[in-house]
Amino acid sequence: MYLCIAFLSNPAFFSSFMITDPELGTIDFVHNERSKHIRVRILASGLKVTMPVRSSESEAMKFINSIRAKLIQKQEKLEKGLQKSNIIIDEGSQLQTLTFKVEVKASERKNIYFALKNSTLNIEFPHGTICTDAQTQEYFWNGISYFMRKEAKRLLPDRTKQLAAKFGFEFAEVKIQSSKSRWGSCSGLKSINLSLYLMLLPAPLIDYVILHELCHTKEMNHGIKFWKWMDKVTADKSKELRAQLKHYHMPG
Numbered sequence: 576m577y578l579c580i581a582f583l584s585n586p587a588f589f590s591s592f593m594i595t596d597p598e599l600g601t602i603d604f605v606h607n608e609r610s611k612h613i614r615v616r617i618l619a620s621g622l623k624v625t626m627p628v629r630s631s632e633s634e635a636m637k638f639i640n641s642i643r644a645k646l647i648q649k650q651e652k653l654e655k656g657l658q659k660s661n662i663i664i665d666e667g668s669q670l671q672t673l674t675f676k677v678e679v680k681a682s683e684r685k686n687i688y689f690a691l692k693n694s695t696l697n698i699e700f701p702h703g704t705i706c707t708d709a710q711t712q713e714y715f716w717n718g719i720s721y722f723m724r725k726e727a728k729r730l731l732p733d734r735t736k737q738l739a740a741k742f743g744f745e746f747a748e749v750k751i752q753s754s755k756s757r758w759g760s761c762s763g764l765k766s767i768n769l770s771l772y773l774m775l776l777p778a779p780l781i782d783y784v785i786l787h788e789l790c791h792t793k794e795m796n797h798g799i800k801f802w803k804w805m806d807k808v809t810a811d812k813s814k815e816l817r818a819q820l821k822h823y824h825m826p827g
Contacts, residue, residue, distance in 0.1 A: 592632070596621075598647055604635060613638050617649050662826045664698070664715040665706035672774045673781065674726045677719060679706075687711075689718040696722055716826055720753065723774040727751045731769050735785050742808045744789040755825045758784045761791035772825045780823065783809065783816040 591605040600621030606628045613635055616623040624635050639646065664670065670677040675694045682688070682699040690697045698718065704711060732749040739746055747765045754760075754770040761767050767788045773781050786808045794801035805813035 594632075598643070599639070599650065602639070604632060606630070615639065615642075615646065617646060622646065662824075663707060664712060664719070670719070670775075672719075672723055672726070673776070673778065674730070674774070675722065679715070687714055687718070689722070691722050720771060724751060724753070724771045727769065727771040727774050731773065731781070731785070734781070735767060735769075735789070738782065738785055738808075739789055742786070742789070744792050746789065746792050758820070759788045761788040761795070763795060765792045767792075770825070775825070776820075776823055780816060780820050783813075783820065 591603065593601055593603050596602055600618075602622045602624060604624045604626065607625050608628055610625050610627045613624065613626045613630060615638075616625070622639070624639070626635050662668075662670065664677065664679060666679050666681065668677065668679060675691060675696050677696045677698065679698045679700070681702045681704070684699050684701055686701070687704075688697075688699040696719065698715060700706070700711070706712070706715075728751050731751060735746070735749045738744070745765065746761075746767050749767045749769060751771055752768050753772075754768070755772065757770065758773055758776075759767065759769045767785075769785070769788070773784060776784070787805065790801055790804040790808065793804055802813060809816060
């Protein structure tokens with residue numbers, strides 16, 4: 576039912592162990608031969624701690640306890656963000672992308688099936704599948720993202736060229752990426768990166784993001800001159816469009 580890929584363990588890792596903390600959740604400790612300092616990665620369900628081979632659990636916990644209040648605060652903020660951005664795919668979901676809608680239903684199939692036809696992405700899954708299971712959600716989103724990427728590559732580079740020609744911008748290239756941290760970016764070499772998840776936005780906001788990156792080919796910061804460019808290319812609606820964009824989130 577699921578695609579399983581096995582990875583060889585990284586020889587740089589020496590050992591790992593876990594403990595459960597009543598406030599911070601599961602803490603996963605990993606010794607890494609390359610690590611020179613204790614590093615803490617914050618997760619909604621716990622922490623991942625990478626530390627030098629010679630460091631002990633007690634040393635790591637001493638460091639964690641010294642910043643415990645800050646860690647708890649960041650965990651709470653992360654959890655709220657995940658709750659806001661997480662889009663659950665199941666039979667009741669009504670996900671609409673720019674070019675297709677997603678319909679999900681149980682069937683007699685033995686595996687999860689995807690088919691895009693007539694602007695509808697049909698997802699069928701075996702009876703008894705728990706849709707809210709994290710692995711099932713990942714499988715659903717992998718399939719949806721595959722088709723969104725194809726559509727993004729088909730449409731977004733051409734749309735970028737159209738808007739650049741309309742407003743007199745020049746750029747080097749457009750790349751479609753799977754970023755979940757930002758809708759788009761522009762390098763100092765005028766290379767524009769667009770997230771495939773832009774396909775979850777309505778057309779006016781996709782244009783807003785593209786124009787935002789095109790304006791960065793003129794101004795690489797968010798200073799007064801940049802926002803003057805944005806107002807110019809959006810008919811003075813940059814603030815309004817920016818506020819609208821905040822209501823949309825990438826899948827968690």
